[in-house]
Each structure stands twice: as structure tokens, then as C-alpha cells.
Amino acid sequence: MIKFRLLLWALGLMMKKSAKNNPDFREQLQGKDLVFQLQTADGAIVRHYVVKDQQVKSKGKAHADPAFSISFKDAQTGLAVLTSKDKNAFMKGIQNKEITLSGDFKAVMWFQGLAKLMKAKKKK
Template structure:
């Protein structure tokens, strides 16, 4: 459970760094207003707010997120969120019902685009 909580906190820090250091990421979030949460079935989680070109998060849940990602438990959430093959892990988790997504799927897809800025830059072959 602690690893899951730390991972969610760390996600905020990584996104903040991407916004501050990558002009394309800063442009991507500019003008966006979004509140979402990542949690477990047991109610452990964190909610995130993207507003005014930045992101912040708070431990605990909010009453009206635009979307929610709910993992079966903290161990599954940690494994899926920290997987090297993120997209495959998410799709597998949805298929196995280890992850449920509720809310505005357009916003979920927008968030998926934001997480692309967390990927290390690919080296170009010469």
C-alpha cells in the first residue's frame, strides 16, 4: 500500500517536472482544467488537478472527478502503473478486471497523451 501511495505522489512530481522542463508538455496542459483520481477498490488513492498550466495532487479522494481509475488493490495498482510496457499492462488489467475506468473517456485519452511526456526520449538511429 505504501509503495502505491508513493508511486501516485511521485507521478505528480514527474508530471510537474515534465511540464516545467518540456515546452511541448507545457503547451499540452495549457488551458486544461481537469480533476481525476487514481484509487483502489478499498478507497486508497489520490486526486489530481490540472489547472492554470500546472498539476497538483492531494492524498485522498474527491467527490466529483471527471474520471477515476480504480485498481483491484494497491499491489495491482503499483504493478500496472510501474510496468515498463504501460499500454499493454493497462489493456491487460482492463481485460482481467484488475482496473476499472469510470467517467469521461475523452479525458482519459487526453491523460494518456500527457503520460507520453514521461517516456524517455527515443534515440534516433543513424
């Protein structure tokens, strides 16, 4: 459980750093003004991320009105999916009903593209 909480916190730091240092990442933030959150299905672990002015900030609590939420069945599932080397882990999680999405699905797709940019920058 603590590992998943730490991963969500680290994700916020990585996005903040990518927004400063990665021009492709920053370009994807252009014109975006939204809040999204990642959490366990029971809400025991939740972190929301604020995207505004080409920056990303995060807070370790639920947001009243996120553009979208990604809920993982439990902390172990969230940790496994978010750290998986399998490019299809996210889709498999949705198909297996271990991940549920709510809100703006277009924004979820945008976030998936953003996450790929973050990973691509890290590999260099």
C-alpha cells in the same frame, strides 16, 4: 501498499516537474481545467490531481467530483501496472477487470498521452 501510495505521490511530483520543464507536456496541459484521481478499488489509497493553468497539483485524498477515476483492483495491481515496461499493461488490466474507469473516457485517453510524454522526457 506504501509503495503504491508513494508512487502516486511521486507521479504528482513528476507531472509538476514536467509541466515546468517539458514544453510538449505543458502544451498538452493547455486549456485543461480538470481533476482526475487514481485509487484502489476499495478507496483505501486515493490521490487526486488538479490540472489548471498549465500546472499539476496533487492531494492524497479523494475528490468529490473528478472528471475521471482510474481504480486498480488493489495496491499491488496499481503498482505493477503503473511501473510495467509492457505498453499494453493498462489495456490488459482493463480487459482482466483489474482496472476500472469511470467518468470522461476522452479525458482518460488524454491522460494516457500525457503520461507517455512524461516517460519520453525521462528517457532522454
